[in-house]
Amino acid sequence: MTTLRHAAAIAVKDLRSEFRTKESINSTLSFSVVILLLFAFAFDPTPDMIAEFGGGLLWIVFVFAGALIVNRAFARELPNDCIDVLVSSPASGASLFLGKAVAAFVLLFGIECICLPVFGILYNVTWWRSLSGMMGVLALGTWAMACVGVFISALTVNLRLREVMLPMLVYPVLIPAILPAMMLTNTLLTGQPLPSDFGVWLRLLVGFNIMFTTLSVYLAETILVR
Amino acid sequence: MDERNITYMFYGLAVAWGLLAVYAVLLGLRERDLTKQLDTLKRMVEEKK
Amino acid sequence: MRTKVILALGAVALPLLLRNLYAIMFLVPDEMEQGPIYRIFYYHLPAFFTAALCYLTALVSSILYLLKKDQKYDAIAVSATETGLAFAAVNLITGMIWGRISWGIWWAWDPRLTWALICWLVYFGYLMLRSAIDDPTERAKNSAVLSVFASASVAITWKAIEWWRTQHPGPVLSIRTGGVQKIDPIMENMIYVNTVALLFLAAIFILVRLRQEEVQREIDALRRYAHAMN
Amino acid sequence: MSGPAVAAAGVWKYFGDYPALRDVRFELREGECLALLGRNGAGKTTLLRILGGLSGASKGAVEINGGDVRASQTRARIGWLGHSIGLYDELSARENLRTFGALYGVTAGMISEWLAKVNLAHVADSPVREYSRGMRQRLAVARAFLHGPRLLLLDEPFTSLDDKAIALLQGLLAAARADGATIILSTHQIREAMELASKVALLDRGKLVHFGERTEEMVGDPTYLYRTYGSAA
Numbered sequence: 001m002t003t004l005r006h007a008a009a010i011a012v013k014d015l016r017s018e019f020r021t022k023e024s025i026n027s028t029l030s031f032s033v034v035i036l037l038l039f040a041f042a043f044d045p046t047p048d049m050i051a052e053f054g055g056g057l058l059w060i061v062f063v064f065a066g067a068l069i070v071n072r073a074f075a076r077e078l079p080n081d082c083i084d085v086l087v088s089s090p091a092s093g094a095s096l097f098l099g100k101a102v103a104a105f106v107l108l109f110g111i112e113c114i115c116l117p118v119f120g121i122l123y124n125v126t127w128w129r130s131l132s133g134m135m136g137v138l139a140l141g142t143w144a145m146a147c148v149g150v151f152i153s154a155l156t157v158n159l160r161l162r163e164v165m166l167p168m169l170v171y172p173v174l175i176p177a178i179l180p181a182m183m184l185t186n187t188l189l190t191g192q193p194l195p196s197d198f199g200v201w202l203r204l205l206v207g208f209n210i211m212f213t214t215l216s217v218y219l220a221e222t223i224l225v226r
Numbered sequence: 227m228d229e230r231n232i233t234y235m236f237y238g239l240a241v242a243w244g245l246l247a248v249y250a251v252l253l254g255l256r257e258r259d260l261t262k263q264l265d266t267l268k269r270m271v272e273e274k275k
Numbered sequence: 276m277r278t279k280v281i282l283a284l285g286a287v288a289l290p291l292l293l294r295n296l297y298a299i300m301f302l303v304p305d306e307m308e309q310g311p312i313y314r315i316f317y318y319h320l321p322a323f324f325t326a327a328l329c330y331l332t333a334l335v336s337s338i339l340y341l342l343k344k345d346q347k348y349d350a351i352a353v354s355a356t357e358t359g360l361a362f363a364a365v366n367l368i369t370g371m372i373w374g375r376i377s378w379g380i381w382w383a384w385d386p387r388l389t390w391a392l393i394c395w396l397v398y399f400g401y402l403m404l405r406s407a408i409d410d411p412t413e414r415a416k417n418s419a420v421l422s423v424f425a426s427a428s429v430a431i432t433w434k435a436i437e438w439w440r441t442q443h444p445g446p447v448l449s450i451r452t453g454g455v456q457k458i459d460p461i462m463e464n465m466i467y468v469n470t471v472a473l474l475f476l477a478a479i480f481i482l483v484r485l486r487q488e489e490v491q492r493e494i495d496a497l498r499r500y501a502h503a504m505n
Numbered sequence: 506m507s508g509p510a511v512a513a514a515g516v517w518k519y520f521g522d523y524p525a526l527r528d529v530r531f532e533l534r535e536g537e538c539l540a541l542l543g544r545n546g547a548g549k550t551t552l553l554r555i556l557g558g559l560s561g562a563s564k565g566a567v568e569i570n571g572g573d574v575r576a577s578q579t580r581a582r583i584g585w586l587g588h589s590i591g592l593y594d595e596l597s598a599r600e601n602l603r604t605f606g607a608l609y610g611v612t613a614g615m616i617s618e619w620l621a622k623v624n625l626a627h628v629a630d631s632p633v634r635e636y637s638r639g640m641r642q643r644l645a646v647a648r649a650f651l652h653g654p655r656l657l658l659l660d661e662p663f664t665s666l667d668d669k670a671i672a673l674l675q676g677l678l679a680a681a682r683a684d685g686a687t688i689i690l691s692t693h694q695i696r697e698a699m700e701l702a703s704k705v706a707l708l709d710r711g712k713l714v715h716f717g718e719r720t721e722e723m724v725g726d727p728t729y730l731y732r733t734y735g736s737a738a
Contacts, residue, residue, distance in 0.1 A: 002577065009607035013593070013600075020595040020632070085591035085648070088557045088658075089608040090581040151424070155417045159407045169404060172396040173424055176431040208431055215427060219420050222341060225575065226413060226560050231310040231376055238315035238372040239296070242322065242365050246476065249361040253483050260490045267497040274501065344563070346521070411521025412563075496522035503523075503546055503710060 003098070006091035010099025014076065015106060025107065028068045032115050035061050040122050050123050055185030058119060059141065059178055062112055066142075067167040069108050070149030073100045074157040083157075083224075093221030097151065101216070105146040112138055129191040137188060140205045141181030144212065148174055151216040154223050177212075180205040281482050288475035295469045303465050312376045315369045321470035322365040323391075325477045329359025330398065330426070332481075337422035340415060346492065349415035352422060353405060354484035356398050358477050363395050390432050397425040411495050508571045510535040510656060510687040511556065515565035518551050518711075525551045527711045528565070533689070533704065535655075538682055540698040540719070541691040542730060543708035549691035550588075550660055552708065556689065557585050557658045569656060581609055584654030586662055590645035594634040598625050598644050601633060602651060609652035616651070623647040623673060642670040650677055657681060659690040663697050675701070699724045707734050 018025060039057055043049065077083035086096055116134075120127045127134065149170050156165045180201035187198060299317045332355040340348035370388065371381050382388065401421055408414035509532040518526040526548045533539055543549050554560040556567055558574035572579040585591075592601050602616045620626045623643040633641060642665070649657070657678070663671055678688060678701055692698040699705075705723060707715040707730055715734035722729045 006608055009604060013596070013604040016600065017593055017595045079594060080592055081587055081589035082591050082593060084554075084559055084587050084589075085585060085605065086608075087559050088580060088583060088585040089605065090577040091608045092577060148424070152421070155404065155421060156407075158413075159404075161407055165403065165407060169400040169421065172393050172400060173428040175393055176428060176435050179435060204431070204435055211427060211431070212424075215424065219341075219423070221575070222416065223420055225558065226416075226554075228310075231312045234372055234376050235311040235314050238312070238369045239299070239318065241368050241372065242315075242318035243296075245365045245368065246361060249358075249480065253480065253487070256487055257483070260487055260494065263494050264490055264497070267494055267501065271497055271501050412519060492522050499520060499523035 002090075003092060003095040006095035007098035007102065010086070010091065010096055011102040011106070014073070014100060014103035017076065018072075018103070018107060024069055024072045025111070028065045028107075029111055029114060031068065032061050032065045032111060033118055035064060036115065036119055036122055045123060047124070050125055051186075051190050053186075054119075054123065054125060054189045055182045055187075058115070058185055059182045061115060061119075062108070062141070063145065063171065063174070063178060065111055065115075066108055066145040066149055067170065069111075070104050070146065070153045070170070071163060071166050073104050073150045073153045075153070075162065078157065087224050093224040094217045096224060097154070097216055097220035101143075101146045101150045104150050105143055108142050108146060109139065112142060125189060126191070127189060130188050134185070134188050137181060137184045137205075140209060141177060141185075144177035144181070144205070144209050145170075145174060147209070147212050147216055148177075151212075151220070151223075154220070177205060177208040180208075277482065277486055281479055284475055284479045284482070288472060288479060291468075291472040291475065295465070295472050298465065299469070303461060312373060315373050317465055317469050318473075319366055319369040319373065320466050321473045322362045322369065324470050325473045326359045326362040326366055328474070329355045329362065329477060329481075330394070330429070333359060333398075333422055334426040337419040337426075340419040341423070344416075346411065346415060349419060350485050350488035350492075351481075352419060353402075354481045354488060356401055356422070357484060358480040360395060360398055360402070361480065362473065362477060363391065363398075367391050367395065386435075390429075393432055394429050397429055401425055411492060509533060509568075510537070510570055511689065512568045512571075513552075513556070513565070514568070516552070516555060516562045516567060517564035518548070518555060518560070519563040525711050526555070526562075529708075529711075529713045530565075531706060531713060531716045533687055535687055536682065536685045537703050538678075538688040538701050539690070539704045539706055540695075540702035541689060541706050541708065542695065542698075543691075546710075547708040548711040549708055551711075553658050553660050553689065553691055557583055559585075581652065582655040584649040584652070584657045586645060586649040586657075586659045588660055588665065590641050590648075592633050592641065592645055592648065595632055597630045597632050598636075599629045601644065602648060605648055606651060611652050619647045619651055639667045639669050642666050643673055646670060646674050646677065650681070654681075655686050657686060657688045657690075659688070661692055662690055663692060663694045671697070695723075695730070705730065707731075709734075 036057075039045075045053075074083065077086065087093070091099075116127055116138075119125065149166070152169050152173070153162075153166055156162050156169065159165055183201045184198065184205070187194065295317070299314050303314070303317075333352045336348040336351040336355065339345075340352060367388075370391070374383055374388075375381050401418055404421055405414055405418045408417060511531075511533040513529050513531050516526055516529040517524060529548075529552060531539075541549050541552065551560065555562050556569075556574070558580055567574050569579045569583065574580065574583075593604070596604070598620060599616065602611075602619065603613070606612075606616055617626070617629075620629045623646060625640060625644055625647070628636070628640070633644065636644070649659075662674055666674060675697070682688060682701070688701070690698060690701075699719060702719045705715070705717065705719045706713060715730065
């Protein structure tokens with residue numbers, strides 16, 4: 001209970017400072033839109049093509065955006081050594097991690113929700129046919145990114161090459177979550193009745209989230225107490 | 227069996243041995259480098275005393 | 276002492292490797308459908324087993340490090356990971372050469388290949404992270420945690436591929452097929468014997484690497500000491 | 506209260522093979538004030554970080570009021586003031602204190618009270634980025650004292666502060682001592698520290714070479730301690 005209360009305080013703080021400066025929101029949002037544009041120019045996609053790689057395209061954009069967002073998660077604490085004060089406070093490592101992961105999740109999810117209509121317009125896709133399913137898949141994939149990304153950003157925050165190192169470490173680890181997210185999004189975009197392997201991919205995504213959330217919460221204290 | 231089949235077999239075996247040999251050489255190089263570093267540092271500490 | 280063990284292992288491994296090479300090239304019979312190219316399997320498969328064993332060792336010693344905070348386990352973890360990467364590279368590239376002949380392409384986006392590549396990237400990231408952290412204790416802790424993460428991810432990816440269609444040959448060894456003989460026992464034995472040879476080689480690599488890690492620690496400590504004297 | 510407020514039992518800290526702290530052991534009773542002295546790199550900050558739970562000891566253990574440092578209720582009693590101010594530039598003073606206050610369970614009323622006490626009430630709602638150096642430092646001091654800590658850990662508190670902030674900090678420290686709080690501060694400014702301290706500790710290359718009562722010689726002559734207990738180097 002205390003853990004959750006502390007996590008909420010951290011998440012609110014992170015979101016508030018992000019909305020105050022809008023550093024990563026603005027850059028990430030414009031970056032995502034530019035990638036969507038570039039893809040449209042590069043492939044001039046037909047509806048058939050979109051049905052085939054729409055999900056993949058969306059998640060590539062989201063994964064790029066994700067790296068920018070989670071990179072800030074612990075970097076935010078670097079000026080003035082705020083991380084020291086947080087670690088010395090009664091908040092546990094797990095609550096610090098959870099708070100930051102929730103903040104990153106909210107930011108990313110917001111950016112994705114703006115990207116979806118842009119994607120729909122640029123590629124002429126009716127993506128809202130199964131809105132709740134879409135949001136569910138989006139939320140699961142985004143939590144996977146936020147969780148793994150924020151955790152690894154805690155590992156790399158003190159490195160000189162942080163910006164390069166982070167995606168290099170995060171992306172391979174994330175593959176078993178992004179793969180099902182792409183598959184599921186693709187299925188939902190076509191608007192066809194759900195095929196039989198839908199449940200299998202969903203289980204994979206949910207399993208990944210449970211496993212890595214548990215691991216991160218359990219190991220956060222080890223990482224933060226140096 | 228065509229010519230290529232057997233040539234590629236040789237490539238395969240060469241790669242297997244070659245890669246491991248390259249790793250062994252890299253290990254050797256690192257060994258040399260580390261020994262050198264250690265010597266320099268030891269001398270430096272010696273001098274400071 | 277360590278040097279003697281390494282030399283002794285070498286004295287076993289080298290003749291064994293050479294004998295196996297001779298046997299693979301001249302003694303074992305050709306496979307009916309594939310021709311000589313299949314002989315690559317005698318390295319492809321054993322290299323995979325060796326790499327998998329190395330990764331497993333790395334995982335176990337990373338967990339031990341997190342529990343005991345003893346630098347020894349960190350040294351074992353990095354040595355095993357690096358050696359594992361070398362053997363995984365052999366596994367990957369021999370596999371590609373085989374694919375060029377049998378499938379006609381160097382790289383099929385076959386799940387098992389993809390898995391091996393992802394695995395390689397994940398553990399390569401582990402080495403990259405290590406090289407970027409200066410303080411040995413911090414390095415050991417952070418990379419042990421990453422190793423646990425990487426292994427978890429690799430395990431799930433392995434599961435994911437079973438849900439994907441695969442064109443990779445299924446298990447052929449009798450231990451995996453439940454006793455059904457799928458290949459000639461001579462061939463199967465050859466695979467085992469060469470696995471043993473490669474394991475010996477891996478053990479040598481790990482021991483040498485372990486000693487280097489100890490030297491590195493000594494260097495780090497000396498450097499700190501030199502700084503503290505100023 | 507019987508047991509010691511702070512107890513370090515054979516604390517070692519390794520960076521790789523290099524021991525930054527070697528077998529540091531001391532006990533501090535409630536209400537005492539320890540001045541932690543030593544050259545750069547002697548391990549002062551490392552020791553403070555271990556006492557504050559920011560870093561784990563490689564060997565040995567630290568107990569605060571008989572409890573583990575990483576226990577949440579133990580850390581609720583600790584106030585930390587490091588080299589840097591530990592504040593978020595883009596947030597206002599009130600938001601900063603609210604964030605940290607939420608972690609310690611401090612009420613909004615207390616926060617307003619503290620803002621008035623450090624003379625920042627009139628600018629409480631503008632971002633810290635716009636503050637002058639002195640104002641930031643005063644806010645940092647308020648942040649460290651916000652939750653009424655029973656153990657104060659201060660790393661070089663007087664080095665980066667301006668006169669006004671030093672005066673404020675000294676006043677608060679004196680009040681905290683009168684109230685029975687335990688204080689540990691590492692410092693170069695021996696004179697300022699000596700006025701406050703009841704105990705003095707000297708670290709030399711990770712070893713605790715002296716730990717004892719503050720004596721009159723130490724107050725009079727800042728180099729006395731180094732000459733008497735420091736190494737020849």
